[in-house]
Amino acid sequence: MIMETRSSVPINNEWDIVQARQLGRQISREMGFGHVDQARITTAISELARNIYLYANNGEITIEPIVNLGKKGLKITSRDKGPGIKDIRLVMQDGYTTSGGLGAGLPGVKRLMDIFKIDSTLEKGTNIVAIKWLR
Amino acid sequence: MISIQIELDDHTAIQFQEDLLEKIHETGAKGVVIDLSTVDIIDSYIAKILGDVVKMSDLLGAKVVLTGIRPAVAIILTDLGIRLNNISTALDLEKGLAKLKQDLGG
Ligand SMILES: Nc1ncnc2c1ncn2[C@@H]1O[C@H](COP(=O)(O)OP(=O)(O)OP(=O)(O)O)[C@@H](O)[C@H]1O
Ligand SMILES: [Mg+2]
Numbered sequence: 054m055i056m057e058t059r060s061s062v063p064i065n066n067e068w069d070i071v072q073a074r075q076l077g078r079q080i081s082r083e084m085g086f087g088h089v090d091q092a093r094i095t096t097a098i099s100e101l102a103r104n105i106y107l108y109a110n111n112g113e114i115t116i117e118p119i120v121n122l123g124k125k126g127l128k129i130t131s132r133d134k135g136p137g138i139k140d141i142r143l144v145m146q147d148g149y150t151t152s153g154g155l156g157a158g159l160p161g162v163k164r165l166m167d168i169f170k171i172d173s174t175l176e177k178g179t180n181i182v183a184i185k186w187l188r
Numbered sequence: 189m190i191s192i193q194i195e196l197d198d199h200t201a202i203q204f205q206e207d208l209l210e211k212i213h214e215t216g217a218k219g220v221v222i223d224l225s226t227v228d229i230i231d232s233y234i235a236k237i238l239g240d241v242v243k244m245s246d247l248l249g250a251k252v253v254l255t256g257i258r259p260a261v262a263i264i265l266t267d268l269g270i271r272l273n274n275i276s277t278a279l280d281l282e283k284g285l286a287k288l289k290q291d292l293g294g
Contacts, residue, residue: 067198074229092229092260093267099231147269157232161268 059117062102064133065110070102073114080116081127084187093165094127094185100158101131101181107152109135109178125187129166134178141171190215190250191281193223196230201237208241212250219288220245223281225256235270242275251291253277255284 060080062073077098081091098114105112112133119128138144145163150156163169168184190211196204212220222241224230230238242252253276257265265272276291278284 070198089260089263092264096229096231096264096268099229099233103231103233155232155236155268155270157235157268157270161232161270164267164269165264 059115061113061115064102064105064112073102074099077116084118097162097165097183098129100162104158105133109133126184129183131181137175137177137179138173139175190217191221196227196234201234205237205241209244212245212248217250218292220250220252221284222254223256224254230261232268253284253288255281
């Protein structure tokens with residue numbers, strides 16, 4: 054059964070990251086994504102949820118099956134009211150990190166998914182939308 | 189030689205790192221095989237911890253071989269731009285042990 058409604062997971066702690074990831078895995082499987090794409094979607098959610106937890110403390114991941122011109126896809130939205138990102142071009146570079154990480158998360162999500170949009174305002178927060186199309 | 193199969197999740201990853209280093213220290217193991225065949229995703233967080241484990245084990249004189257990396261995991265690591273450059277890998281546990289023996293010279 055395909056869930057047509059959108060599901061949201063509040064991100065407040067590390068357990069919520071696992072929760073969001075599991076939900077993404079489940080919905081992408083139900084939609085018929087192949088197992089590599091299921092893993093890509095699950096990883097993308099993990100990266101976005103961990104960024105919320107690390108940099109904004111809390112926020113929300115929304116997972117939503119969509120249809121566009123007859124094409125099915127899964128849309129992941131990450132929302133937080135954290136510090137925002139000053140230089141988006143900079144954080145999209147491989148290896149850029151302010152937390153001693155690998156700096157692989159955001160550029161990675163862009164490559165894992167088909168569409169990637171980031172919208173951020175300093176002191177207001179960050180909104181990221183990533184879509185994977187069902188092939 | 190220590191051989192372990194792990195179920196790596198966010199909560200256990202750091203604990204795993206500490207436990208493994210303790211164990212290397214206690215046993216004086218010269219080689220460690222970490223089998224990842226049950227791990228279905230590796231994100232940048234887990235990749236960092238694994239990379240650190242390899243470096244730290246090296247400091248303690250133990251060589252690590254990662255085995256059983258699933259195809260989907262290999263694809264994702266590539267998408268994430270993460271290279272396991274200086275990390276020794278093998279297809280399965282048996283080949284991993286063989287590789288360790290060879291690397292340790294006998
Ligand atoms: N939601 C967010 N709010 C504010 N800043 C963010 C947010 N997400 C990412 N950033 C900033 O962008 C940088 C790059 O993020 P990215 O996920 O690519 O790497 P990382 O989190 O530092 O390391 P990795 O993801 O490899 O563990 C972060 O270090 C942080 O400074
Ligand atoms: Mg990150």
